[in-house]
Amino acid sequence: MDRLAEARKLAIAALGEPPPALQLLAPLDYILSEHFRQRSLCQAVEHLANADGLDREMADAILGFMAFDFGLHVIDEEEDLFPMLRRRALPEDGIEDVLGALSLEHASDNEIAERIVEGLAQALETEGADFPRAELAALLMRFADGERRHLIVENAIVLPLARARLTEDDLRNLGRRMAARRGIDYPENKNAV
Template identity: 40%
Template sequence: MPHDALDPPPVALLDDPLAYFLAAHHLQRVVCQRLHGFAAALRVSRKEAGRVSAYLTEDLALHHEDEDLDLYPALRRRAVPADGLGPTLARLGREHHQGLATAAQIAGALAVSPAEAEVVLDAGAAAAMQDYAASELRHLAIENAVVLALARIRLKRPDLLAISRNMKARRGIKAP
């Protein structure tokens, strides 16, 4: 079966959690591009709406748990004061909470008219999609350039193994 840009990262990447985070961030970028496109067109096919809605209501929350429950705490333990990471991680955590609320609103807009072949968006839904996508892209830039860069430097093998194990457990995958 061919890979679709909205498919979650391969399960095998869970053995390298930092690579998994990068792949998950790429997926988030794809979703943001789709949302920009939906908002510009003011319409989206039912199938495409369902795929993006499923990501926003299922995969996104799981990804945020991976970061909030494992990656960020591990980094807080390993960071040195000069990293100045505390305020950044606190901000990103708040953005996760706010983003999930907006994602739920967008998913709701994508779920209207389930019997129709396409979803027609109103201006409010389109604006929410544009704002969410722009905010999410800024958030991802910080996570990739700051958080994951510092994670590569600061996290030790036991940290990465624990993160991997917990991410697998969240997905119902038995760790060896």
């Protein structure tokens, strides 16, 4: 298998497989794992935008991820991680502006993601005739570009500060909320999966 085919296969596998439930015991690691999957999403989205014709398996994987996992992750951050961090951060951390900018990006990413999901669903239904249309290709590239920058800020600034400031209780609450949001049991001990 050549390098591109291998990368394609890995991206499709990453999009289809959520982090293990046990990682909810370390919810910031779970979020980091989701960020790795979102990097795969960016590669997959670019692949689709630049492809000649519709790669149905890839489009399906992207559609599934963007319609479910991606939205859940944004809610994890908006409703739990960011508010917790605002409560725990010290004034000298200067995190407020960073979180404010990321929240604005969440809102616009959600909107772009909805349009992409619609566009891909339509392309899959119509057998991908003329895929990708210029408008959808531009949207896919815009999403990948913005998302990559977003991930850099979250990985370099938000997660390290969360590791420094959130308490054990915060982390347990965060993990429980993320588990409930996904309809999975919170792993109460290391033996539970």
